[in-house]
Amino acid sequence: MAINLKAREVIDSRGNPTVEVDASDGTNRARAIVPSGASTGVHEALELRDKDVRYGGKGVRTAVANVNNRIAPALADLDPKDQGAIDHAMFTLDATKNKSALGANAILGASMACCRLAAMQKGVPLYQHVQDISSRKALMPVPCLNVINGGVHAGNDLDMQEYMLVPAGADNFAEALRMAAETYHHLKGLLEKKYGKNSTNVGDEGGFAPPMARPEEPLEFLTAAIEELGLQDKMMIAMDPASSEMFKEGKYLVQGTSLSAGELADRYQAMAQTFPLISLEDPFDQDDLEGWKLIRQKLPKLQIVGDDLLVTNPERIAMAMDNDACNALLLKVNQIGSVTEAIAAANKSFDAGWGVMVSHRSGETEDTFIADLVVGLGAGQIKSGAPARGERTAKYNQLLRIEEESGAAFGGRKVFER
Ligand code: PGA
Numbered sequence: 090m091a092i093n094l095k096a097r098e099v100i101d102s103r104g105n106p107t108v109e110v111d112a113s114d115g116t117n118r119a120r121a122i123v124p125s126g127a128s129t130g131v132h133e134a135l136e137l138r139d140k141d142v143r144y145g146g147k148g149v150r151t152a153v154a155n156v157n158n159r160i161a162p163a164l165a166d167l168d169p170k171d172q173g174a175i176d177h178a179m180f181t182l183d184a185t186k187n188k189s190a191l192g193a194n195a196i197l198g199a200s201m202a203c204c205r206l207a208a209m210q211k212g213v214p215l216y217q218h219v220q221d222i223s224s225r226k227a228l229m230p231v232p233c234l235n236v237i238n239g240g241v242h243a244g245n246d247l248d249m250q251e252y253m254l255v256p257a258g259a260d261n262f263a264e265a266l267r268m269a270a271e272t273y274h275h276l277k278g279l280l281e282k283k284y285g286k287n288s289t290n291v292g293d294e295g296g297f298a299p300p301m302a303r304p305e306e307p308l309e310f311l312t313a314a315i316e317e318l319g320l321q322d323k324m325m326i327a328m329d330p331a332s333s334e335m336f337k338e339g340k341y342l343v344q345g346t347s348l349s350a351g352e353l354a355d356r357y358q359a360m361a362q363t364f365p366l367i368s369l370e371d372p373f374d375q376d377d378l379e380g381w382k383l384i385r386q387k388l389p390k391l392q393i394v395g396d397d398l399l400v401t402n403p404e405r406i407a408m409a410m411d412n413d414a415c416n417a418l419l420l421k422v423n424q425i426g427s428v429t430e431a432i433a434a435a436n437k438s439f440d441a442g443w444g445v446m447v448s449h450r451s452g453e454t455e456d457t458f459i460a461d462l463v464v465g466l467g468a469g470q471i472k473s474g475a476p477a478r479g480e481r482t483a484k485y486n487q488l489l490r491i492e493e494e495s496g497a498a499f500g501g502r503k504v505f506e507r
């Protein structure tokens with residue numbers, strides 16, 4: 090059974106072009122769409138853009154042509170069930186370290202579409218095929234729902250990017266999602282009362298974008314919403330300041346003030362003492378290792394997640410392990426650009442006792458690949474934005490279906506214990 094690949098340019102949730110790939114074998118047809126970040130790490134694999142007049146330079150016609158003209162013939166005679174062989178054929182063809190020849194968006198689109206085609210050929214759900222590749226036990230994840238947006242994802246003055254509800258104390262995924270959606274609605278009422286209805290317009294990931302600037306204020310609102318609903322035993326908070334975006338000339342610009350790494354670490358420590366914080370992502374710049382080491386010493390038990398720091402790259406993960414810079418991986422498939430490498434990055438992290446949080450990008454699509462991925466990896470944690478906007482809810486809704494079908498256990502609090 091030969092693989093036929095056909096790519097096209099479609100648009101993502103920000104109206105920017107992205108790569109969609111169909112993989113068919115004459116009987117089955119699988120489809121995958123590649124997501125795209127805004128607060129991207131400098132060490133990520135290269136997302137190939139046309140840089141011409143179309144779509145403000147963001148067109149992906151070159152990446153599409155690379156799938157149709159170069160990747161398709163190289164994969165035609167391979168078995169999609171051998172994900173390693175599929176991905177290695179593309180690495181060989183690309184022959185660069187950061188996938189800049191073909192584009193990580195071209196390679197990943199083909200990689201995910203072939204993975205889905207393999208599941209179809211086996212007659213199993215995608216999460217089960219991922220589980221077969223990763224040799225892990227399936228687990229329903231705790232959703233981390235980003236309900237207040239700042240940074241480059243929103244048009245407000247919040248320097249820190251993401252404030253998430255984490256219903257880790259729920260009994261199952263469906264209950265977790267319900268609690269978070271109810272808290273999201275309660276939060277909306279609290280914001281409207283203080284700041285008026287303009288304050289509940291939403292940012293890129295469906296969270297509210299209120300006119301706040303002080304980084305502790307969203308934590309105060311989230312905590313109030315949680316307590317007023319009586320959910321303090323079940324609902325925690327996670328943050329992603331995405332600090333690389335705040336890093337200017339060796340200091341962190343927070344609310345108009347330049348903070349040293351030490352001052353910022355003290356600020357995080359105070360937040361962790363005051364609010365029910367369960368996870369902190371990218372507290373420091375992607376190359377400010379001293380800051381990362383400092384926060385690990387100050388908050389040794391807290392889950393510290395590396396996103397821009399690690400870029401889902403095994404070499405960066407090894408470097409972070411050597412330096413004890415963090416204790417969890419944020420797994421974004423398009424940062425590294427293939428299914429094989431993403432699963433390898435997760436397994437390397439599990440082996441070291443780290444946590445793994447599977448993640449969407451701020452530029453998303455209706456593709457639900459990461460919902461199946463997180464279950465098949467047994468990672469137990471996913472962030473996919475607010476319980477709002479179709480590209481975010483598509484993942485949560487797919488997880489509801491998987492929970493119903495698989496009966497897999499819920500990750501719960503223990504997946505955050507470090
Ligand atoms: P991005 O944001 O997709 O814009 O990079 C998500 C994140 O920083 O975790």
Ligand code: ZN
Pocket residue numbers: 329331370371396397419
């Ligand atoms: Zn991040």
